[in-house]
Amino acid sequence: MGGLVSALVLAKEGLKVCVLEKNNQYGGNLQTFSRDKLIFDTGVHYLGGLSEGQNLHRYFSYLGIMDDLQLQQMDPDGYDRITFGYDQTEYPHAQGYDNFIEQLVKNFPDERENLQNYCEEIQRVCNQFPRYNLVGKDHYNEEVLHLNTKRFIESITPNRKLQSVLLGSNFLYAGDSENVPFYVHALTVNSYIQSAYKCVKGGSQISKLLIKRLREHGAEVHKHSEVSEFIFNDGNVLTGVRTKAGKEYFAEKFISNIEIRSAIRLIGENRLKKSFLNRIRSWEPVSSCFSVYLVLKPRTVQNFNYNLYHFSSEESVWNAYRYRKDAWPETYMLSSTQSKHNPDFAESLTAISYMDFEEVKEWQDTFNTFAEGHDRGGDYETFKLEKAEKMIAALEKKFLI
Ligand SMILES: Cc1cc2nc3c(=O)[nH]c(=O)nc-3n(C[C@H](O)[C@H](O)[C@H](O)COP(=O)(O)OP(=O)(O)OC[C@H]3O[C@@H](n4cnc5c(N)ncnc54)[C@H](O)[C@@H]3O)c2cc1C
Known part of the structure; x- marks a missing residue:
């Protein structure tokens, strides 16, 4: 998704673009597969922010894929539902902020004000990310970047059950509510509270449409093309890449959309600053x-x-x-x-x-x-x-x- 979108943005802006994908299917985690004539998603199962005027709708419209996507809106009164143990109660995360509060107040009648504060704070934090909202210049508020999810949720309500319900979809960011910055939680849930959709026939329709648009803009796209080596000139400038099959591609600029440790191996540690390498090494891989x-x-x-x-x-x-x-x-x-x-x-x-x-x-x-x-x-x-x-x-x- 990241690579295909970057490529399409550049192609739309008139650059000559080439995409190299190692696998048979484009799209990485957007891939689907079929068994017994049914389609299954590997990664993306549902998407947020796809109603008119919302951020993903605007991005997808700019990319020229919005009108061709086959989508199905999920249950407005509970697109995600959280359950615990053998209790049959399903605690809903509803679409639309007012509805989000109304649906949860049914289970937590004394928590209206706390839920309002939660929703306000989510939106306040999300409003500080220019590229997420497609407004203004890139400027990030340090204070917002350092807020912690656990401390924030505990400050919203002492009700342990509600805390767990609000964090119930934390699988989306690998479940680490204790260490994850609050903005990660906010940007994720905000998108779905705005609106939640499933891709009918699977998420691969997104990558197929992106590839189609790339070709229309004259881009080259190659699958079965695993980049195995970076080629540097004497001045240590990246000038080309070599694939496993031995093909070489030369360009002025390169965008790597692969996992960062793999990218570092290809670049070579000696070409990177120690402080940068140490920062990457300090990140624990998530589950x-x-x-x-x-x-x-x-x-x-x-x-x-x-x-x-x-x-x-x-x-x-x-x-x-x-x-x-x-x-x-x-x-x-x-x-x-x-x-x-x-x-x-x-x-x-x-x-x-x-x-x-x-x-x-x-x-x-x-x-x-x-x-x-x-x-x-x-x-x-x-x-x-x-x-x-x-x-x-x-x-x-x-x-x-
Ligand atoms: C189980 C699961 C469920 C998820 N559910 C959702 C969801 O419901 N909604 C949602 O919004 N998100 C979901 N996600 C997250 C979402 O799928 C990913 O965040 C997103 O697809 C990642 O895109 P990406 O471009 O960053 O990376 P990737 O999808 O990993 O793309 C990287 C690409 O690079 C290729 N590549 C790697 N190395 C090389 C090389 N050396 N040379 C050439 N090509 C190479 C790979 O084959 C791949 O195609 C889910 C993820 C998982 C795993």
Whole structure:
């Protein structure tokens, strides 16, 4: 998304642009895949800020993809719903700030004023990010950058349950409510409170449209083109890149949209300032996730037009990513896709929970992509199957009681 959008902005501004993608599908985390003729998303499951006048709508309109996107608005009274343990109550995050407050006040009648303060503060913080709002010059208020999510939420309300409900979608920023700056929480939830949409037929329609527009603007786009080397001249200026297949591309300017540690390896540490390297090294990599994709028998599960964020307890919201292996999955996000033939029912479900890198460390030197297929072996298949079974057991426990 980042690379394709950067490329399209430059192409629209008249520059000669070339995109190099290592995989078979463009879009990275926007990729989709299909099983049993059903489409599944790998990364992006829902998007915020897509109603007229809102930020993503404006960006996508400028990029020329807005009118061609097939979108479905999620439930206005609860696009995300938070649940705890075996309590059947679903605490909603509703669209529109007034509605967000009204829907939560039903569960927390004494908290209206605190919820109003929460909403005001979210919007105040978001208003200080010029590029997010497409106004003014780049200038960031230091005070806002250093606010901490945990301290902020605790200052809003002493009600522990409401605190957990407000943080309930923190899976979107890897669950670390204790360390994450408040602006990350604010920018994320604000976007969905404004409006929340699903991409009908998956998020890859965004990357397909971006590629189409890139081609219309004369850009070159190449897949199966993994950049494996940067080429520098004698003056240490980056002049070209070499792909794994040995092809070289020369240009005046380069934009890297890959994970920053991988980019540093390609640049070479000796070319970068120590202070910069130390800052990157000090960042703890966040937890990854494990997704289970379920194709349902017809008319078995009612469709729901929202995401369910489930936690085994209120407390687990605070550090769900530090899960106990034997109790996995103590938390998950569940979404459904409406059946084309029986609209009241779901045709598929996606359940996602945290997965620490340690769990897959033994396969760290293996990979299996469409572009380069490799077998990771029977142990890996068993690992995946066991995890999937655990997730299905957890879902059955929650939905059958
Ligand atoms: C499970 C999951 C669920 C998510 N859900 C949502 C959601 O519901 N809503 C939402 O808004 N966001 C969601 N996200 C986040 C969103 O998907 C990502 O933030 C976004 O897609 C990241 O885009 P990117 O351009 O930064 O990086 P990426 O998508 O990682 O793109 C990087 C690209 O670079 C390519 N590449 C890597 N190395 C090389 C190389 N050496 N040479 C050439 N190409 C290379 C990769 O193949 C990839 O295509 C989710 C993410 C995950 C993982």
